[in-house]
Amino acid sequence: MGVPVEDECKDKPKRSSVKEEVEQEREQEQEQGDEVVVNCIDPDTMLSAKIPLQELQQVQECLDRKKCPSEDTTWFPTTYPSMTEISRMPLPPTTYPSMTEISRMPLPGAFPQEGPGLLDLSSSTNASSLQRSLIASGAHRPDVHSRMSSMSDCNDLNLPQAVAISESPEDLEMASRVDNKRHNLAAERKKSNASFVLFCVSTLVLVAALTLILTFTMAPDEMRDATENQFTLEQTQGFQRLESLLPQELLEPFWQERPSSAQRQAYDWLSHDPHLDTLTEMRATQRYALATLFFATQGSAWNDNDHWLSYDYHECDWHSGDEFTVFFESHTMIYPCNNETGAYERLWLPNNNLNGTLPDEVYSLSHLQSMEFIWNGDLLGTITPKIQQLTNLEMLSFGLCQMKGTIPSEIGLLAQLRIFYLTTVDANSSKIHGNLPAELTNLRNLEQITFAYNDISGTIPTGLGADDEPQSAGIPKYEVDGPLAFGDRVFT
């Protein structure tokens, strides 16, 4: 005899269905002797059975329990679901099988015709046949559960298995047929479920594809960059060529930079340099840093960008400086590099229509003695602490640009600094804020400072102008300065 392995106790929708069916059918109760018999329908198989109400109530009690009774548990529940748990229980189904579905369902009368009437449920009235029908229809009885000691958890839900009521061949065959029928039904349902799942997946894929298409066609640059933030084999190989050339601090940002960033463009540009093999680290760094500045400030639109980014020109021969007059002094085209070493020492791009944010890479030009960006009204950016890398810096000019942020205290490490311009271009431009750092007092060589047209607050650092080597009273320590050589610039 097969052991019933089905357990509906935890199958809440099914339980609710049974409840509902019971309620529906209860109206059609029939008096049969002393017993009240209810016509039940198993929602799983749609097999019907007439069950004495008393027995049904016992079954219902079983269904209502959270856990099926086993041999060593008490029959009556000791705990009841809380309101919260109840509220989380699934609602009974609101849909019912269509006529088409019903027409495909096995008719209870179809089986008895082939057998000795053992499953003639409609006529079952005695205890034996009731038990039979319950078992056959997958309903539950306490005595059935009591035999299921191996199933302590009701969640193990398997297909209901029909149980023959006796060992007779007919009964066994009938049980087998019922089983087959149910398995076919289950297979059909699974197939139907599979179709539904397939439909859902297809829809999802379609929606995802549409989203992607919209992203590519309508998303802002940032989103497009994010999806395109991949490296071609060529780009990766190009980067590998730079690995032995550029210092680590310039290589590290590579993988984080967006494809449209000035840095990525500079990597690409430099990696295609046909003379790459002949470059020293110093020269590769210079070319990379200058290329980054070029890309970051729309170099293609500069007033003068002669030879910039040309592979055929040494970076020292790229345009530098201009003829202009500022603060009484005339400045002319200057050669930006050291004649002997080729080190880039003077980054002069005054009045050159630089438009964009000054990239930190310029601070990698570690031999710089002067930076002159005066009168680039669209040059944005901040002076970052990396400025301390420029220990040779004598002149730092962002006159009439649009610098913002604060003056970093690291400025005090630039012991050679003599000229420091940090004025803004007009009243509406971005401005420097914060205090004048006390470290300014370390700059004993200061000649010209202007921080006009900003939002600098606080006090003038005490000690600015103080002498840490006091002279004897009344003897001024005047030095008669001759002309101060400064690049090609001469102060008189």
Add this chain to the structure above:
Amino acid sequence: MPSEIGYLHNLQFAYLYDNQLSGSIPTEIGGFGANTVSLHFYNNRFNGMLPSELGLVTGMTELQLANNTFEGRVPSEFGLLTNAYILYLSHNRDLNGTLPTELEQLTNIAGFDISDTSITGDVPSLLQDVQSSLSFERYYFNCSKHYPCPEDKPNPGTNAQYAKVPDEGDNGF
């Protein structure tokens, strides 16, 4: 009077105008020395007395302290600024007292303004006829065809607020 001459004796100019700086001018400023040509501290929130040490900055050609909240008298040491041709002290309502007679020594003076202050008494005759027509931008930046002067920037040299010669109405004469 401080004995030291500062290491910033090479300082030529310090332009801190148009900010929100506060506090008093440190007395160490006397250490700026003889090469200092101009201090532009106008349009800030500086306060306190004008340090007499400013008179030690003998190289001073311009001293522009207008539109702050300085108080007290103009130090007689200002008379040592014999190279000065600009001295703007206007719009400091708490500057008071009379002008020191030593200002008669400022023989190079070209611009002088004490309007909108509480300074009383006689203005040295040397300063009474001073007119300033200096254009700040053109003077300092030497604007050219390559470097047009920004038109929307304040121009202290020509702006009446800063170039105004004091009149009796302003100073209660």
